[in-house]
Amino acid sequence: MRLKQVCPVYKLLTLGLLMGLAHAALADGVTVLVEPYPPFVTEQSGKIAGPYVDAFEKIAHTKGIETQIVSMPIRRALQFSQQAPNTCVLALNYSASDAEVLIYLSRITPIFIWAYALGDAQVQATSLHDLKNYQVGTVDIAEVRYLLDGAGVKHTPLHINALGLKMLKAKRFDVLLSDLSPELAAREGVAVKRLFNVIQVDRWLACNPTTDSATVAALREGLKEGLFSEDVRGVWTSYGMGEYYNQVRKEWAPINKRP
16 A cells, blocks of 8 residues: 555645544554655655655565555644554654654665756856855755854845756845755756865654654664665665765765675
């Protein structure tokens, strides 16, 4: 019963209906909430897919855990997962406040945050210090905000990460700090240039604290190498992201520091 379900009209869904989705999965495994995040999580023609989704499902299935995948904006997913047993959020940034109400079960993927400017912009920046001369918009990730605050860089956090490219194109700021790729920007019709790498952070799988303990233990075991174990190499290559998979295998600490 591995069901991938998209909720494009999520604002119309009542809490009771969502709770029904979670309880429907209790007997077989977990309900997993995930926000579309191209190219890693895609939503097209009523289907949710992408290497994050497919790799997670394969790992969970190997551990005997059935999954129900539901597309949901991250803020709503956080609210719902706190109330629904056996419900998890996939690809979540770490937050100390959320860690008080959810189990941060395992790191699943690294995120590389880069500084971007429009391709034709006269922006000269190779370090955080240089950003003091520009208007900066940034993904709303605690580690990034702390880094900018420590460097004395004024910035505007983006509560909806997907709007970053549009705001950069509209020149709402000069520099965008994001984990997007130039290829994705090109598909969105925005020509950008990478200035420098800002920081690497991790994304997690976090679950409701009442989630079945055996399920939690099995997922922790299966996700020791996040979504980049050898078992899911074929998933990444099927999406044309074999080089990215290899890069993570080589550079990401949870993998290359294991004995």
